[in-house]
Amino acid sequence: MVTALLLEREGAAPLGAPHMHVREAAEVATRDEASSTIRGSFSLTGVSVAYGRDQVIEGVDMEIPPRSVTALIGPSGCGKSTLLRCLNRMNDELGNVTVGGRITLDGVDIMGKAMDPVELRMRVGQVFQRPNPFPMSIYDNVAYGPRTQGIRRKAELDALVEESLKGSALWDEVKKSLKKHAFELSGGQQQRLCIARALATKPEVILMDEPASALDPISTQQIEDTIAKLKDSVTIVIVTHNMQQAARISDQTAFMLRESLEAPAHLIEIGDTKKMFTNPDDPRTESYITGRFG
Amino acid sequence: MSRTSRTRRARSAEAVARILTGGAALGVVAVALFVLGYIVYNGIGAIDFTFLTDVPRDRGREGGILPVIVGTIWVTTATAALTLPIGVLAGIYLSEYAPRNLATRAIRLAITNMAGVPSIVYGLFGLAAFVLTAGLGRSIIASALTLTCMTLPVVITATEEALRQIPQDLRQASLALGATRLRTIYKVVLPAAAPGIITGSILGLARAAGETAPILFTGAVFQMRRLPEDLSSQFMSLPYHIYAQVTSVPGWNRTLVWGTALVLVAGVSVVSVIAALWRSAQRRRVKW
């Protein structure tokens, strides 16, 4: 179902190529030559976050390889969402947040002044815990990101909307009613709409903060299926409280823990998901996974 | 005291309280209905084609009120054109940009106090600031600016309240898609808040249309040969027309003055009540 998306991702030219302006096509070409590696890899070194004076995360080192699924697990309040928000600089919007350390996306520092958070967020999408479609039609929801990027032509938008909805496995359910108000969808459908909305900007990375925690088991299953397909084309970082879910869908798992209320959270362990769930290095990881605390 | 007698006393106190407060509420309703009924009863006889399309004759004792209606529409429209953009931008500032500090608290205080400044003081201010200092003379624009100052608090407050109703989620979703704050406000937050903003603004503007004191020295005139041509014209206005008839036309025509009042009240209150009902219906319909 994601073939269209994959086609464009893997093919030499995007689907919209015939309509593209010459200058854009040229830009695309240089871009293609310049980047020979697959993109969408994060590298975090010594990342720390404080809300006002309250240091909540300290010294996180983490490598996130491209086109993989990384699960962030840990007890409530250990700073998973906070860490996630560092990756698209959504913490900037909260006001009194200071982020230290170094975060690079494909080798480029994203925390410096040189990086415009607005442009960063076009490359790093986010899906939230509670489905939060805009109060507009399904079509307009998905087209929101591309329109923000200045895409106006209907054919191009139509193609993107279809592609993105296919990418989030919602197309078949809504293709006849794209003009319907997004609030008329069920919770699970709304969440897949939000995924489609994030896909439409063609991000390299998608951050998901407990995307299925507000959903029923069937919708959760659909979201998980979607994630499994998406990782062929984007990097996914997902926060989840559901251990089985982490085990099922992720390639690597990172475990964070705040050992006392006063102390900031640390990254206890990060590694291959299979290993983390069968034979973790740290005893704290093991007790968390087996449910002894948190 | 036995338990039953206490209960009985409580019951009768309850009944008395209900009757007294209910009576007060009924009294208020009766006054409102009397006001409405009295205006309609006295004014309806004046309403006919001539009344609505003729100019006032014999100092308003005969003829119609066309230029009076047109003048009110001019000044209200000009006020709306000034108030809406300024008020909405100010509401956006307070809801989306203002830091939580003393300065913002001061702005809020200024807004509530602006709402309490007597309308005649706005009239003085408009005379001094717009008519004389700014050199606009007595004109539609001077009156509209004066009414704008008076109406702004209503529009600002309505906008801020409506914006606050919009869940933070939506803003975050838009920002996370690479939209700037401004685009987020313009494309997502404002459209969602529009019903509240529009209703609140209509209520404020309806009040402005019925105000007399602020336009008394800033542009309203008793009689004009022609309709206003542009914003620098003076103008006739419904509320001022009523006041001037009653206070300075000996033997004023009761029917025509009540007809004028009916036109004014119908315009102002029908719009207000519909706007208020629409808002509460919207509030009930959209649950975030």
Place this chain on the structure above:
Amino acid sequence: MSIPPSHGERRRGRTTMRRAAEGVVLAFIYVCGWLAIIILAAIALFLILNSVRALNEAGLGSMLSGTAWYPTSNPGKFGMLPLILGSLLVTAVALVVSVPLGVAAAVFISEFSGTGVKDIMKSIIEFMAAVPSVVYGLIGVAVVIPLVKDVFALNSGMTALAGGIVLGVMSLPTVISISEDALHAVPFDLRQGSAALGNTRWQTTYKVTIPAASSGIFAAVMLGLGRAIGETMAVLMLTGNAAIMPTSVLESVRTMTGTIAAEMGEVVQGGLHYSVLFAVGLVLFVITFAINLAADLVLEGQRKRWRR
């Protein structure tokens, strides 16, 4: 294998032009945000500037304490006391009408009525607030003045009483809606707690809800007072406007607002009388400002109290 570009790069995001445009809009937003303070300061400034001549030539002390208001005699006498007392008298009558009626009605709306009745009451209050003051004045002229004249067998019904009654009706919407808000804001838990102790609805209301909402109701009264003292057109049309020291509500009085409205049309611009009228405006501004500030502080305190 080549990598497709993301739109972000293809479009190079925001152009300099768009950034500049956003900057301009943002500047507008900030200016408008601060406009309320600017306007309020400008009002104060213009009132003071135009009052300077009056303050110099007539003197604030003698204006505030003077009992004779003969602005057109030569030399003019600018004692504001009759006007201030006139305003206070009319306002007092208005409060006597609006406070008991308004608060009781608010209690009924908030505590004893269902959603349907509430909606109807709210529309009615909205209507009352929307009726222009000049129309209330007209009704007063047609109904209240003859009534007062007949009931008290006076030569003229144009009295502080007539003005005050109409003014009271006009401030009802303010008193009712703010009191109702205050009652409504009392947390449900509190009432439930009282009901659980076996109190009836009314016992809960007067033992728990009304005391808890008292500061808000007080603010409502203050705001109603502010509204009444600043009201112009109705009093101008109803009180007869005799600038004498009032001794009874059955006499004609002249209010501060009425004085400004009636005399501003006939004065020489920049003259002493003109300046004195601005001084009256300044006094009015200071009084209403103080009232509103007090009401605002009370309401703010109440809001803080129920926040958690």
